Amino acid sequence: MASILKPSMRAAETNICRQCFRLQARRNITSISTQNPKSEIRSRSNNISSTTRPSQAVRARPILTKQNARPFSSTPPACAYKTIEEAKARTKIGPFSWQAGVLFLLAGAGLTVYFRYEKARMARARVAEANKGVGKPLVGGPFHLTDMHGREFTEQDLKGKYSLVYFGFTHCPDICPEELDKMAGMIDIVREKYGDVLKPVFISCDPARDTPEVMRRYLVDFHKDILGMTGTWQEVKDVCRAYRVYFSTPPDVQPGQDYLVDHSIYFYLMDPEGDFVEAIGRNFTVEAAGRVIGDHVADWRGKIEK
Numbered sequence: 001m002a003s004i005l006k007p008s009m010r011a012a013e014t015n016i017c018r019q020c021f022r023l024q025a026r027r028n029i030t031s032i033s034t035q036n037p038k039s040e041i042r043s044r045s046n047n048i049s050s051t052t053r054p055s056q057a058v059r060a061r062p063i064l065t066k067q068n069a070r071p072f073s074s075t076p077p078a079c080a081y082k083t084i085e086e087a088k089a090r091t092k093i094g095p096f097s098w099q100a101g102v103l104f105l106l107a108g109a110g111l112t113v114y115f116r117y118e119k120a121r122m123a124r125a126r127v128a129e130a131n132k133g134v135g136k137p138l139v140g141g142p143f144h145l146t147d148m149h150g151r152e153f154t155e156q157d158l159k160g161k162y163s164l165v166y167f168g169f170t171h172c173p174d175i176c177p178e179e180l181d182k183m184a185g186m187i188d189i190v191r192e193k194y195g196d197v198l199k200p201v202f203i204s205c206d207p208a209r210d211t212p213e214v215m216r217r218y219l220v221d222f223h224k225d226i227l228g229m230t231g232t233w234q235e236v237k238d239v240c241r242a243y244r245v246y247f248s249t250p251p252d253v254q255p256g257q258d259y260l261v262d263h264s265i266y267f268y269l270m271d272p273e274g275d276f277v278e279a280i281g282r283n284f285t286v287e288a289a290g291r292v293i294g295d296h297v298a299d300w301r302g303k304i305e306k
Contacts, residue, residue, distance in 0.1 A: 139268060139276035141242035144235055145203065148215040148228035155274055160305035161199045162277075162297055163270040167245045167263050169206035170218040175265060177222075182286050183267065184223035189290030194297050196306045203229040205245075205263045207236045208253040243268055269293060272304055 140155065147153045158165075166183060168176035183200055190198045202219060204210035207230050210218075215228030230236070233251045240247035240263075248262040267280040267289070277296055280289045297304070 139242075139244055139279075140270060140274060143239035143242055145229040145231040145239060146212060148212045148219065148230070150212050153227075153229055158199065158201070158270055159274045160272055161197055162272060162293065162300075162304070163268075163274075164198055164200045164293070165203065165243065165268040165270065166201070166266075167203050167205050167240065167243070169204050169261050169263075170210050170214055171206060171261070179265065179267075179282070180219075180222040180226070182289065183226065185286035186267075186290045186293060187223055187225055189287070190293050190297065193294055197297055197304045198293065200226045201229060202226050203236070203239060205236060205240065205247055206249055206261050207231055207233055208249070269296065271296070271300065272302060 142155050145153045164183065164186065166179060168179065170176075180202070183202075187198060187200055200223070202215070204215060210228075210230045212228070212230060215230055219226045219228050229239075231239075233249070236249070237247055237251075239245075244264075245266075246262065246264045248260065250259055253259060265282055269277040269280060269292075271277050278292065280292060284292070
């Protein structure tokens with residue numbers, strides 16, 4: 001009886017094992033299909049890192065496709081032409097265009113103007129430095145005079161502003177009135193552009209006849225800002241010597257005596273420190289002389305009283 005039941009029990013056991021295996025396989029397939037791929041990848045990476053050493057870990061590299069591949073540069077190509085004719089026209093023109101030509105011409109004109117201005121400025125600076133000399137100034141220096149209001153006036157009163165000094169006399173028939181008219185024009189040109197930066201001074205070379213009252217009545221016809229100066233014969237001679245002005249008035253003049261007066265015809269421009277800058281002769285027009293004075297005023301880097 002036992003020998004008969006053994007084969008039947010073995011066959012039933014085999015069938016049961018096969019059914020259990022199939023059922024287990026179905027469960028595994030279902031669990032794999034429902035599992036999140038990301039969690040599966042993480043679990044696999046954790047298993048790999050736990051079973052391998054850090055030196056043997058392989059870093060996962062992203063797979064580049066046409067959809068997610070990045071271009072080498074995000075800047076669009078500069079030579080992208082819409083048509084073939086546009087490309088041919090661009091090739092004929094080359095790298096230059098009319099805009100580039102205009103910019104080149106403007107830059108060249110600007111540099112030319114700048115270098116010419118700097119050249120003129122450096123020339124004026126050289127003239128001013130050369131005229132200052134070493135020690136005693138070549139032109140200018142201490143003097144003592146009396147102005148047309150009866151007040152004392154020295155070289156210290158010239159400081160603080162640019163000074164325009166002219167030597168003449170009130171009985172001059174033609175040259176002095178002409179030069180004083182030019183002086184009035186220079187004053188107006190400089191004042192209009194730079195303000196009250198110029199002190200005009202008229203020094204008489206005829207102290208015997210040019211009293212303060214005579215100077216005041218004479219100069220009011222030319223410009224209200226011209227300040228007249230006079231003094232004794234020796235004081236006038238000293239200031240003429242300081243400014244290198246030719247002076248021919250005789251020292252002992254009797255009342256009513258007729259005599260000749262001769263002098264140099266220059267305007268002497270002095271800077272705010274009392275140093276000689278430039279001599280302006282009769283060859284200068286009013287506009288040219290005003291421009292010369294204005295250029296020196298513009299070059300001055302110190303303080304100017306106004």
